[in-house]
Amino acid sequence: MSLHDHAPVEPGYEVHTHHGDYVRIWAILVVLLVVSVAGPFFGHPLVTLVTAFGIAVVKAYLVAKNFMHINVAPRYVAYLVGTCLMFMLLFFAGAAPDVMKSDGTNWNKPAWVAAHEAAVHGGAGHGEAAHHE
Amino acid sequence: MSASPIATTRTAAGMPTGRLAVWWVIASEIVIFGGLLGSYIMFRLSHDAFAAQAAHTNTWIGAVNTLVLLTSSLFAVLGHKAADAGDGPKAARLLYLTAGGGLLFASIKFLYEWPHEIHEGFTISSGTFWSFYYTAAGIHAAHVIAGVVIMLIIAPRAKRNLDLHRVELIGLYWHFVDVVWIFLFPLLYIAK
Numbered sequence: 226m227s228l229h230d231h232a233p234v235e236p237g238y239e240v241h242t243h244h245g246d247y248v249r250i251w252a253i254l255v256v257l258l259v260v261s262v263a264g265p266f267f268g269h270p271l272v273t274l275v276t277a278f279g280i281a282v283v284k285a286y287l288v289a290k291n292f293m294h295i296n297v298a299p300r301y302v303a304y305l306v307g308t309c310l311m312f313m314l315l316f317f318a319g320a321a322p323d324v325m326k327s328d329g330t331n332w333n334k335p336a337w338v339a340a341h342e343a344a345v346h347g348g349a350g351h352g353e354a355a356h357h358e
Numbered sequence: 359m360s361a362s363p364i365a366t367t368r369t370a371a372g373m374p375t376g377r378l379a380v381w382w383v384i385a386s387e388i389v390i391f392g393g394l395l396g397s398y399i400m401f402r403l404s405h406d407a408f409a410a411q412a413a414h415t416n417t418w419i420g421a422v423n424t425l426v427l428l429t430s431s432l433f434a435v436l437g438h439k440a441a442d443a444g445d446g447p448k449a450a451r452l453l454y455l456t457a458g459g460g461l462l463f464a465s466i467k468f469l470y471e472w473p474h475e476i477h478e479g480f481t482i483s484s485g486t487f488w489s490f491y492y493t494a495a496g497i498h499a500a501h502v503i504a505g506v507v508i509m510l511i512i513a514p515r516a517k518r519n520l521d522l523h524r525v526e527l528i529g530l531y532w533h534f535v536d537v538v539w540i541f542l543f544p545l546l547y548i549a550k
Contacts, residue, residue, distance in 0.1 A: 244439045251432040255425065262421045265548060277544035285537045292435045292533045299372040302381050309385045313392030317400070324400040 243297065250291045257284050376523060380530045387501075391538050394497070398490045398545060411487035413550045414480055419471050420547035423463050424539060430459025431536040434529040441526060446519035453513040453525060456532060460506040467499055491546055498542060501535045 257280045264276025289295045295303060322329065327337045371378045402408045437452030472492075482492040505528065512524045 244442065247432055247435050247439070251428060254428050258421065258424055258428065261544060261548065262417060265417075265550065273548065277548040281540050281544050284540045288431060288533050288537050288540070292431055292536075293530055298377075298381070301372075305381060305385045306388065309388040310392065312389060313396055316393055317396040320397070321400050324397075325404045 243294075245291060247291070250287055254284055254287060257287075374523060376527050377530070380527050383531065384534045387534060387538075391494075391497075394490075394494055395541060395545065398494065401486055401490070402545070402549065405486070407485070408487045409550055411480075411485055412546065414475070414478065415491070415547050415550075416471065416474075417547045419466065420543050423466055424543050426459050426463045426466070427536045427539050430456045430463070431533050433459065434532045438526045438529045441516065441522040444519065444522070446516050446522055449522060449525045450513040450517035453509045453516060453528070456529075457506045457509040457513070460502045460509070460532075464499055464502055464506070467495065494542055495546065498535070498538055501538070505532050505535055 261276050261280045264280075265273045267273070295306070327334050327341065433452045433456040437449045437456060440446075440449040440452060480488050482489055508528050508531070512521070512528055515521050516525050
């Protein structure tokens with residue numbers, strides 16, 4: 226019995242998806258979730274970074290490939306998604322210097338510098354002043 | 359002789375128009391969430407105070423909600439498989455289960471997690487971290503609720519073997535919502 230025998234669908238709709246073992250993929254995702262939660266318990270920043278964000282990338286890849294079937298979609302879909310991700314990186318690269326630096330050519334952030342100095346000298350409110358600038 | 363609107367019969371893009379439209383939506387959403395998460399990362403890396411504020415979020419609640427979304431994504435893709443096999447009733451059942459996962463996710467967030475945090479004094483105006491937290495999680499939750507509503511609209515027709523291709527389309531959207539949460543979870547709950 227095929228989809229087209231009795232299921233009115235969008236004309237041109239083609240069933241081409243190769244359905245894999247989804248439960249196995251889900252089990253892998255759950256194991257990765259457990260690892261990402263366990264990572265911080267090791268108390269090492271690098272381990273936390275890898276188990277949190279490295280695993281997030283792997284999980285996103287597994288979902289995109291196995292659940293969204295992006296690998297069997299026309300190639301331009303991957304280009305479309307990739308282009309949007311590139312724009313995200315461009316935005317980050319363009320805005321980060323203003324956000325993440327305390328000074329630059331003909332500009333600075335007095336509140337941020339004051340907060341940093343307060344922190345260095347053991348003052349209270351580390352970082353908070355910068356939040357309100 | 360029945361006639362269908364041209365917009366639903368066009369396949370010049372190499373795939374059904376509906377699927378192309380959903381991918382287009384997803385690409386647009388990447389820019390929306392990407393800008394938000396990119397901004398968060400900039401501030402998170404610049405301000406140690408973010409780590410102290412993030413320490414107040416409940417990792418276990420975040421993990422449970424991640425498990426709920428991952429499981430609902432499994433139901434969604436199994437629904438897609440059932441739709442491809444022409445089994446509308448099964449696809450509808452799986453859509454209802456997916457929607458149930460979305461409702462459970464939203465319930466945990468709106469009925470337990472956020473009231474608890476607000477009760478503790480952490481509101482959207484408590485600081486930059488909390489502004490990002492409520493904005494990012496709130497926009498994501500709005501997408502979850504939108505997905506649930508769409509699934510509840512699609513499922514009754516799928517049950518009658520009508521418009522089964524829509525099961526795949528809402529599944530695509532739902533998996534994207536899942537992927538967004540996959541990145542929100544470590545940013546808001548783990549990186550402390």
